[in-house]
Amino acid sequence: MNLLIVGTVAYDSVKTPFGARERILGGSAAYCATSASYFTDAGILAVVGEDFEEADRRLLEERGVDLAGLTTLPGQKCFHWKGEYGFDLNEARTLRTDLNVLTAFDPVVPDAWREVPYVFLANMDPKAQAKVLDQVEAPRLVAADTMNYWIENAREDLQALLPRIDILVINEAESRQLSGEANLLKAARKILTWGPRSLIVKRGEYGVLAVSAEALFAAPGYPLENVFDPTGAGDSFAGGFMGRLASNGTADADAIRQAIILGSVMASFNVEDFSMTRLAALSWPEIAERYQAFRRLTRFEDL
Amino acid sequence: MNLLIVGTVAYDSVKTPFGARERILGGSAAYCATSASYFTDAGILAVVGEDFEEADRRLLEERGVDLAGLTTLPGQKCFHWKGEYGFDLNEARTLRTDLNVLTAFDPVVPDAWREVPYVFLANMDPKAQAKVLDQVEAPRLVAADTMNYWIENAREDLQALLPRIDILVINEAESRQLSGEANLLKAARKILTWGPRSLIVKRGEYGVLAVSAEALFAAPGYPLENVFDPTGAGDSFAGGFMGRLASNGTADADAIRQAIILGSVMASFNVEDFSMTRLAALSWPEIAERYQAFRRLTRFEDL
Numbered sequence: 172m173n174l175l176i177v178g179t180v181a182y183d184s185v186k187t188p189f190g191a192r193e194r195i196l197g198g199s200a201a202y203c204a205t206s207a208s209y210f211t212d213a214g215i216l217a218v219v220g221e222d223f224e225e226a227d228r229r230l231l232e233e234r235g236v237d238l239a240g241l242t243t244l245p246g247q248k249c250f251h252w253k254g255e256y257g258f259d260l261n262e263a264r265t266l267r268t269d270l271n272v273l274t275a276f277d278p279v280v281p282d283a284w285r286e287v288p289y290v291f292l293a294n295m296d297p298k299a300q301a302k303v304l305d306q307v308e309a310p311r312l313v314a315a316d317t318m319n320y321w322i323e324n325a326r327e328d329l330q331a332l333l334p335r336i337d338i339l340v341i342n343e344a345e346s347r348q349l350s351g352e353a354n355l356l357k358a359a360r361k362i363l364t365w366g367p368r369s370l371i372v373k374r375g376e377y378g379v380l381a382v383s384a385e386a387l388f389a390a391p392g393y394p395l396e397n398v399f400d401p402t403g404a405g406d407s408f409a410g411g412f413m414g415r416l417a418s419n420g421t422a423d424a425d426a427i428r429q430a431i432i433l434g435s436v437m438a439s440f441n442v443e444d445f446s447m448t449r450l451a452a453l454s455w456p457e458i459a460e461r462y463q464a465f466r467r468l469t470r471f472e473d474l
Numbered sequence: 475m476n477l478l479i480v481g482t483v484a485y486d487s488v489k490t491p492f493g494a495r496e497r498i499l500g501g502s503a504a505y506c507a508t509s510a511s512y513f514t515d516a517g518i519l520a521v522v523g524e525d526f527e528e529a530d531r532r533l534l535e536e537r538g539v540d541l542a543g544l545t546t547l548p549g550q551k552c553f554h555w556k557g558e559y560g561f562d563l564n565e566a567r568t569l570r571t572d573l574n575v576l577t578a579f580d581p582v583v584p585d586a587w588r589e590v591p592y593v594f595l596a597n598m599d600p601k602a603q604a605k606v607l608d609q610v611e612a613p614r615l616v617a618a619d620t621m622n623y624w625i626e627n628a629r630e631d632l633q634a635l636l637p638r639i640d641i642l643v644i645n646e647a648e649s650r651q652l653s654g655e656a657n658l659l660k661a662a663r664k665i666l667t668w669g670p671r672s673l674i675v676k677r678g679e680y681g682v683l684a685v686s687a688e689a690l691f692a693a694p695g696y697p698l699e700n701v702f703d704p705t706g707a708g709d710s711f712a713g714g715f716m717g718r719l720a721s722n723g724t725a726d727a728d729a730i731r732q733a734i735i736l737g738s739v740m741a742s743f744n745v746e747d748f749s750m751t752r753l754a755a756l757s758w759p760e761i762a763e764r765y766q767a768f769r770r771l772t773r774f775e776d777l
Binding site: 188357360377380389396397459462466469470471 | 524562660695697735765774
């Protein structure tokens with residue numbers, strides 16, 4: 172197992188202007204691992220309830236995702252999120268959150284995974300993220316996500332986590348909130364002084380801005396005529412990104428750029444249908460073709 | 475004279491979180507021509523009042539801008555815009571608009587300019603834009619800007635203009651408003667059926683998306699730590715873009731991509747200071763260096 176992904180495996184009830192679905196497979200770790208599975212051996216560290224369906228377990232297994240870290244809590248139910256999107260698909264409105272199993276989540280890394288080289292800590296309590304790192308031995312590369320809730324309510328824990336990670340993957344508003352800087356570049360540079368060597372700022376349909384001490388890299392979002400459901404776009408991005416780095420074995424500036432584009436490719440597929448419908452059914456030629464489309468989309472000649 | 479720019483030469487009173495200035499040189503044609511002046515011979519077709527200052531005329535002349543089309547209306551005052559920006563520099567709040575000379579603006583193209591090959595119609599009444607085109611003979615390439623006001627209040631005139639232009643340069647919200655499509659790509663493709671062969675969608679700090687029948691091109695905004703005043707960014711973009719095309723003589727897909735980057739370069743300089751302070755004082759090596767920075771910002775290797 173090459174990439175440990177800790178996060179949620181959940182059920183989502185989602186409404187967009189293009190349709191609605193009840194209790195479809197979702198969750199940060201499920202999206203991230205499905206996406207990463209095209210690049211590397213990924214494993215999920217998460218909890219589900221007794222209502223987790225066999226078909227959903229099979230979907231992940233068929234993608235080759237290692238579920239040794241997926242624990243079923245007896246007598247409990249899966250985390251459930253209900254939300255909707257308007258025509259501005261950049262923003263979800265949360266209608267309901269049933270934490271269920273999440274209230275009891277205490278991540279225990281399986282013994283066989285303790286030497287895993289790549290780790291992605293999806294958005295969760297930074298104390299739990301730190302606890303995962305306490306249980307792995309000298310991983311080669313660690314990336315983490317977070318959200319406004321933890322920035323507001325667990326800032327000290329989050330601040331303590333930052334020196335322990337290599338890459339922080341958050342969105343624009345979170346970058347500003349975490350740093351207290353309105354200017355995104357100033358925000359990024361301030362966050363870098365707190366530990367991570369790269370900050371990857373997710374900008375929804377506008378793509379990604381990556382900031383490190385050495386360089387800036389900007390990737391646009393892939394323009395799509397049909398965006399069905401943006402749920403899981405950020406986690407699909409993270410999965411493609413980390414999956415590629417884990418399979419590559421290097422994380423120099425060029426490798427990070429390629430991984431960002433592959434992450435963007437995976438996110439662009441993910442939003443084309445609900446749940447993992449599109450993301451779990453891709454072929455490598457499709458992925459490579461969209462990577463080439465990104466090259467055509469962004470290339471320009473020297474003067 | 476290679477590039478005719480019709481628009482406004484105005485005074486702006488601007489407040490941003492970083493300072494405030496009263497009655498500084500502004501206006502779409504002034505920004506656009508100053509920007510274009512680094513690439514080609516540009517001329518301004520506009521009206522000013524008797525309060526137009528000699529120093530401002532000199533600034534434009536020193537950039538080599540042809541002012542044969544700049545008419546002073548006796549007894550009148552320059553167009554004056556007063557506005558402010560919050561920390562979200564993407565959106566201006568208009569505090570006051572004194573149309574002054576603009577109410578009487580009836581564009582008359584100087585005889586010497588009737589065979590001008592390149593034309594930029596800055597945002598104004600589409601009837602006036604059409605009137606300029608009536609007075610030029612078979613220009614090689616025409617681009618136009620517009621805004622929400624004309625989309626709402628002069629839709630028929632605007633619609634009649636579209637088949638007469640090659641490139642429409644508008645922002646995201648205007649693209650959606652004009653087309654009635656929420657999805658930007660659908661919006662663009664619909665607008666293209668109405669005449670222009672390219673649509674250039676300005677997305678503020680997120681850059682530009684260019685859509686034509688053949689291809690898509692996405693360019694990010696240049697990440698800056700210090701944005702002082704975004705006024706004129708769109709017109710500086712248009713100036714660099716049209717100036718480069720006019721100097722190049724071709725407008726194939728590759729030339730358009732380079733011109734978009736050069737437009738973005740000029741816009742990025744423009745926002746680094748108030749009015750034309752930075753934009754009028756550039757050197758070619760600075761421009762070329764930032765073009766290279768755009769290459770470094772966006773490049774990634776093939777898989």
